[in-house]
Amino acid sequence: MLRLVNKLSIVTGRQQVTATPARRVVFLLPMGIDRPSGRRYLNIARGLVRLGFQVRLLALHPNFSACTQRRFVVDGVEVWYVGQMHARKTGSIPQSFSPFQLLRVVVQSTLGMIWGVLHSPATWYHLGKPQPINGMAALVAVCFWRGQSFFVDCDDDEVTANRFTADWQRAVFAFWQWLLPRLAMGITVNTRYLAAQMARPGRPCIIVPNGVTTDFRAPPLPIRVALAAALGLQSGPVIAYAGTLALHNHPIDLLLQAFNLIVAQHPDATLLIIGGGEDLPLIRAYIERQPWREQVILTGHVPHALVRGLLSLADLSVDPVYDDSVARARCPLKIVESLALGVPVITGDIGDRAEMLGYGTAGIVVPPGNAAALAAAIQELLLDPERRMAMAAAATAQASRYDWERLAARWATIYESR
Template sequence: MRIVFLLPMGIDRPSGRRYFNIARGLVRRGWHVRLLALHPDFATCYQRRFVADGVEVWYVGQMHARKTGNTTVRFSPLALLWVVIRSTLGLIWGVLCSPADYYHLGKPQPINGMAAIIAVCLLRRTSFFVDCDDDEVTANRVTAGWQRAMFAFWQWLLPRIAVGLTVNTRYLAERMARAGQPCVIVPNGVDSRHFTAPPLAIRAALAAALGVAGRPVIAYAGTLALHNHPVDLLFAAFGQVAERHPSAVLLLIGGGEDLPLLQAYTAQQPWRDRVIFTGHVPYSMVRALLALADVSVDPVRNDAVALARSPLKIIESLALGVPVITGDVGDRAEMLAFGAAGVVVPPDDAVALAVAIDELLNDPARRAAMAAAAAAHARRYDWDRLAEQWMAIYEAV
């Protein structure tokens, strides 16, 4: 079978890794898979066609925002219109060059949505599938009302004209699927064969280099963008934990557009010397840094962003045997094996986060039991296993 994905992002973005890993699983089952993707900085993308682990990747245009390292550049309305036109044409050209048995949209967004309707439905005269892994209206930082309306329209339209849906949470399944429409839930996952803790000697050297050897480490791995990642809850919690654990360290793995704001806030706190910002790091470094943690935290509010997400940071922490503390929103309790692999607390509650962190740091035996359960539970979310679930959507039509 031949399948083509239409992606409004690059494969190095969190959602992009979802589709790339699903594609790898399909390739291992004998499928031919091509990803037509938009690059975060297309002007500097010099390798626009390549094969990785058997998956063909074609970069055909620019994402709706330019992202380089910790910096996100928003286009002016006129420049954005030009980006949308060029990238839509790039995806249309990619579809016309890519005859396939199935076409699957990664995310119901305007650029890949328009390309699918024009190139797949009108020119190829076939249908497409849609994957929803976020609430696109609230998850994307859009300031203008017309932009929010545009994202809302395409998120409403595309699932309704798709022949079938894949989603990553029960919330999205209930919200997006029409009666009688095939819908398969495929959460985010981890490559459990390769996403493992480095050897002890390497971890010890890294801990020494960061100055965290022998100290309790509380980690956050993800984007530093406050509009959809409420890291401010974690900072408020750490301010309380820091008083009771004078040697504890907060390790923030990743960059984002609010990194300077969070650094400025931290500089004014009495515990400023106990916070480490790594900034943007290659994905290959994430596992080494996250493996240093005693606990990992996924701070959330009770909103559509959190309900719609199946956080990679949770599954990747579990794969490394790092217990997770998060808010009890959406599918998170199930992801933590209902308390065996971590702790869920009320969302929007920095005090509850602080209490949970404090209790785990004070109880090494409980942390060790959770670490073992986490590593075992993470195998249920192996990408190869999830690719098998994903295939069910094509069998359902």
């Protein structure tokens, strides 16, 4: 391991991290910092900066041609946008590229990321997600040109979590997800499932779940009242979902089936669906055919700063999942953000979710893929306000375990492990 000079010793819990202001980390990200995974890396980078690291993010923008500010600094973190994401994501519904356009985007963005690495000397390079664009840039610019190795972070099952239009695309993603962890000098993951899948003998593997910032709190009461009025919320219970509307990896259909059962017992209930995604038109069309269509609010894509206000209006939130590799691999942001707001969560008992909910203190886990079980758990909490309030208090306490500052300190240990 490289000799460290002028060390700054930082102790967090049982973990001790050493860092020096000269230590530089460069992240290679196939997404923008406002995307859910992008927020993971931005918050980790913020924490690393506070620990004395210098950090630069080489990222791909959701609408690169319209991006006017391609280099800037956020809380000490340098952000360089070097190319276009694999899809143009503006507004509530992402726009896919044609095969020829996608090929051009991949080539241009890979070259842009290679250029970024060549202009970003660093002690450590860390790939955010094992994907083709940042993977090729790492091999060409980090390994071949600079003669250095890299770390890789896995926060999803890239093969099953992404929607592909052709088998060859799935094969390409599967290849890079297989290859990059085997070439990496160390691996970070967000769940135990991915740790078991990605860990390699003799190489460090550290689990760093998704987290929440300490200032992610409900806005003042007057603002919440104004938001509720703007949405037309009445006095009935509010059930929320916050996340991407993409049915292949976010099964909102389970929640809609559960809500169909709930309205029979709670005709004044409201389902608040926060977020946009490629299946928003399909979901909207389905809701419009239901007798309870007036009781569902679809916000579409909203800035992340507004999510806390909307989510804080809910009596509880729901994370619907099936028993599949997508659910096992994920540590949902929607769960930790709900906890931070004191909103109990109902989700499937798969992956690390039971632990995230404090094994029943901050929410309820049910058999995954079971809409009737989701509805029963929702009904159980709606009929027991005292238990719901106890869970709300436990939720905020549980959220402190997922503070990004603490998680960044854990992440930093990967750089001292070799």
